[in-house]
Amino acid sequence: MTLKTYPLICTRGVIIFPDQEVVIDVGRPASLAAIENAQDNHGDLICLFSQKRMDLEDPGMDDLYEVGTLCEIRHVRRFDKFIRVKFRGLERVRLKKWVDNGTSDMGEVELIPNQRQDETEEVALVRMIAQAFEQMHPGEKFMSKELMMELSRGVGADVLSDKAVQGFPLATERKQEYLETPGINDRLVMLLQDMEKEKKMSEVEKKINETVKERIDQGQKDYYLREKIHAIKEELGDVAEIDKDVENIRKRLDENPYPEYIKAKVRDELSRYEILPPASGETGVIKAYIDWLMELPWWQVTKDNEDLNDAQKILDEDHYGLEKVKERIMEYLAVKQMTNSLKAPIICLVGPPGVGKTSLARSVARALDRKFVKMSLGGVRDEAEIRGHRRTYLGALPGRIIQGMKKASVVNPVFLIDEIDKMASDYKGDPSSAMLEVLDPEQNSVFSDHYIEENYDLSNVLFIATANYLENIPPALQDRLEIIQLSSYTDAEKVNIAREHLVPKQLKENGLTPEQLHISDDMLLYLVRYYTREAGVRQLERTIAAIARKTVLAILKDGKESITLDKDLVHEWLGNEKTDYGKREEQDQVGTVTGLAYTSFGGDVLQIEATKFEGKGNLVLTGQLGDVMKESASIALDYIRSHAKEFGIDPECFGKLDIHVHVPEGAVPKDGPSAGVTMTTALVSCLSERPVKSNLAMTGEVTLRGNVLPIGGLKEKSLAAHRAGIDTILIPKGNVKDLEDVPQEVKDHIRFVPVATAQEVLKEALV
Template sequence: MSETYPLVCTRGVVVFPGQEIVIDVGRKPSLDAVNNAQENYSGNVILISQKDLKVNEPDLSDIYEVGTLCEIRHIRRFDNFLRVKFNGLRRVRLKEWIAGSLSDLANVDILASVRQDETEEQALVRMVADAFEKIPNRENYLSKDLILELSKGMGGETLSDRAVNVLPLSTERKEAYLETLGVNDRLEMLLQDMAKEQKMNEMEQHINETVKKRIDDGQRDYYLREKLNVIKEELGDVVDQDKDVEQIRKRLEENPYPDYIKEKVKDELARYEMLPMASGETGIIKTYIDWLMDLPWWQQTKDNEDLNKAQEILDADHYGLEKVKERIMEYLAVKQMTNSLNAPILCLVGPPGVGKTSLARSVARALGRKFVKMSLGGVRDEAEIRGHRRTYLGAMPGRIIQSMKKAGVTNPVFLIDELDKMASDYKGDPSSAMLEVLDPEQNSFFSDHYIEEPYDLSNVLFIATANYLDNIPPALRDRLEIIELSSYTDVEKIHIAKEHLIPKQIKENGLKPSQLKINDKILLYLIRYYTREAGVRQLERTIAHICRKTVLAILKDNKRSVNLTKKLVHEWLGNEKVDYGKKEKKNQVGTVTGLAYTSFGGDILQIEANKFEGKGRLILTGQLGDVMKESASIAMDYIKAHAKEYHIDPKMFENNDVHVHVPEGAVPKDGPSAGVTMTTALVSCFSNIPVKSDLAMTGEVTLRGNVLPIGGLKEKSLAAYRSGIDTIIIPKENERDLDEIPSEVKDSVKFIPVTTVKQVLQHALVQ
């Protein structure tokens, strides 16, 4: 049977038959419906719930099909709304929405509940009552009246409609109850929802107990931290933890981090979120996450593939050094041909000041790559390379990872400076850690103790520098491609000064090129008499000194420009600092010029021998190392064995002491290349035959009188050339090294290859 009543659409409210409910009515269509019901329909009105609470002006599609016929029991009128008490009467199904003159009307069919199996109904009622008994804190759900009625016994129809109101159900679920006409069906639904509610109650109780236990355990710390947070908020010092987490997650989503790094960051982020901001561990975790996020994992710069331009940059930055430039150009060409990123590990070995570090910068500029530098001078702790484990206080990554973060890309030019200056102690051997860094087979999975995740270093172009190759551990040296940089000749120094040093210092001191003139003769004079070095650092300092004096002369003495002369050099720099041509002035008995190779380049070494009455002792002075002491003993025994050849009376060895001295005793000296020098000095001393003063020699000697090859011939020959020596005796096997010696040295110096001590003495002693 169809009936028509005014319609009120409710938001989030489902009214059941037998239920009294107070609702605030404020929308105009609803106000009109309430007034119309009062005036024309004996206070009867249809209440139907909306599907979407946000809709302000619902139509037929926005409301459910089944609602409730209600009577208005009481109305309180306010300025903008009515507070109405409704009493639910019957279920109704909406047939038609009619636009009325006073209000919208609903044409509905009255629905009746369907009674099903009575025995089943009684059983279900009993089960529902028992379920209510088992719900903890049921007073929160049930009114006293309902509890009383349950105890007396209540019909299934009434129970299913009244009990559903006390459960915290969604609007959709309540509407499902309203639409279900079977009483037993509603009771079964009620049992399901009560079982679910009981389970949720148990879960809530468990969670509450867990939370309570945690709060009890750390209640004092909790309240103190909360107070601290409030104080920080008042001061404006609070750190917005949620904002940090959101930013990190956004960076993870927007950037192509490796999957294993994303997982690691997410794990650490979960720990970070769980900790209160006052916890000391939050800062440690946040720092670790920042390191993982800030390291370059995919960023790369594109290499310059214009070989001609790369060659121009290398030539513009450095004069000479052809071998090194050629090797860099080979690397660029092979990379361009194969499109492979595998980089060699280059090691530039040479004296200080020859341009090793600046050459590495030029390589970066020629390639178009970022440049980073790490100096290993004095590093003795392995953690400097590999980093500290995060369990330590103040832990941080090693220098490799720090430098990669600074570079910001995965393929920089990485300069490892002073590779030969590493030390080792009880904290570990850093050279062992460097093996992994500098091994192309291993460095694609470099492991830093702090980062803990493998980091790929295979795209990095490592360039190492060292002054002295022998100080690099053999295992580490095996992984390096050695490129030796030798001392500069005077001609090369003049070119470097004219093309690089003088323009640089003129610019740095605010001069114009026309304000200071230095010709080649004055440059050569400065090089020979005011500097003695393998490189050009002291020469640059000298030029800088002259530039400063020039600036002072222009500003103070009102000079327009300065043309440097020897007189000005003496006035500004003082007397000559170095004796050019440090060789002996005349032939002397027992004094021989030897050649040495040090970490500062080549140098000449005077060895003196003298005999006097005694008991046949051999005295050695000049702070000599074990190898040079052995050379002196071998030389002495060789002379004793061949005394007759050199017309030496054997009794002289018994009745005389021999003193061998190497001047500049404050400087430690060692090495296997002074054997022939000591032998010549002792033969000259005992035979009283002078040694040629314009001659130098190098080579090791055996007890049988054979001359063995030595290293560093290029440096030694440059030292002899700087000292004005015109003849050098070298081992025969070192002839192959003559190709590396600059042509200007070969033009000025005569090289005499020998195989025996007899040949050495023939050329060295004055006949």
């Protein structure tokens, strides 16, 4: 092995093959010194090695490819900061040692001769390469005239394998592989592989170019036709805002990520819009439709509040109590955060008026940091209000759902559907049936509006519906809703809400400071009990607002500095007590029983009275009783007649006496089965002359066999009993599970007695 030493230059991404001439700009000091050294001391011979990384400014031996090229310096042209050198490749060389002799970098190299391999294979490979070149497209950039002449002369295989690859569009690493391969046949095989790959690449590029050309031609054709239409309109004097509108719409389509099917629909409508004269009535219809498609949110989204503690804090700030609803919202947020994707639930808040259903939906939107949209269904009786009108109708519009989404301008708002139980139906259709698709999480991802005609995704919307009466919601619609019951507020909750929310709000709205009006908790409780009668706090807020206004008047007119509210002032400003909640009887009474009722205002107590007098065995019922309540009275009487001896009643008296049952207040309609045990007790007390305990109330449905069945509204009824001073309540055994909903303050003062039969009721109730 013979080693020789030559000056050395490191090149960036340049590979030189034997018999190849390359011009390189040389500017690095070490390289300039190597050029000088080669010219002065080594007969213009120099070695060129390519760097593995082009960004290295001062490479070492490990940073160079091992195989390079021994070259001859053919020509040098000098500039200010660099020299331009023409090199001619001579031989392949392998770098064995890097030498620094102080003048320039030197390389100790070993010459790598070409290796002849199987001659027959060599001839076959040369012939195959020549044929492959003949099949190549003559316009290819690497098909130089020089190469074609070499091929026609029948150049040797060694020269061919180096010449052909010089202009070939190969990566630096691949060219280095050719340089490092001494076997001629091996290089020819590599060349055949790369030519086949290039042939396929050329076919793909040709196909792409044809496709691009077709599109450009179509675009030019469209542009030409549009310009022609524009010129015709100019001649007719029809050029107005239409062209500007069309241009703006096309620009918006191109710049924004609308779904492809919407882009296609808009472009289709635009082509119709352009050819119509401006005076045509159809242009306005098409333009309105395009505007709706463009302005609906298709991709816009707001980021949810990921801080669960912050969301909980917002919900607690805005609403006192309502723990079940808050817990459900927090569950939704937590699961969404865990899974990073979740179909929004359809929550329905059911409860009496004024308990905060609508304002709770606003709080949810604030806690989630989402946009809020409200749609009220009270009195809606037309299906088109939900699904929209067909575009063929004059004045057609999308339904309220799509209108709400446009107003929200994002695809994931909190959407409040208010008063869902107030929908009606008539000859125009049933809107509650149209709501089935909106509120079904499995279907609403492809909601179809008659006006829009394209599917719209509602699955990211958090729908919250509100209703006063669950029974007024159709069963099919109920099945798609997650029902959360909101009961009426307790007196303590109303006082808390008034102190934390209503009083500060009314002080601010009336320009007062907390020092100018003092309302104690006792006075708030007095207002709640004797000036309002409601399940929620609306009337209470109006009452506080009236006090605040009168306070402002007293300060400005009478010169008062501050007001402290007391009963005398309340009577002066608001008049006498407006309401009187039912109260317990002062003494034990015969034929009078305290019953418990559940109304839209919450719970209430009422005395059911029974009396007897000579007659013919008739049962008289008064107090505007509904059919179910009348049936309860008949069942109670029949049960007593069948067990008369057990209760100490003469069976003969039923044919000689008329019995009258009255339920005050007579002007208020009443219905429901839960007065069954109360009527039974009143009738037994009346007929047996035994008094009923005055400190006791009861509720429950009774059967002909005397069984006591469960009822609803236990929380509200127990609150009413607590207000009235009752200390014992008889409840059906089936309602024991509902005691956990009863506030602790009530359970601390009232004894709940579960009963299963009418005999147990009478044993507890009668003195």
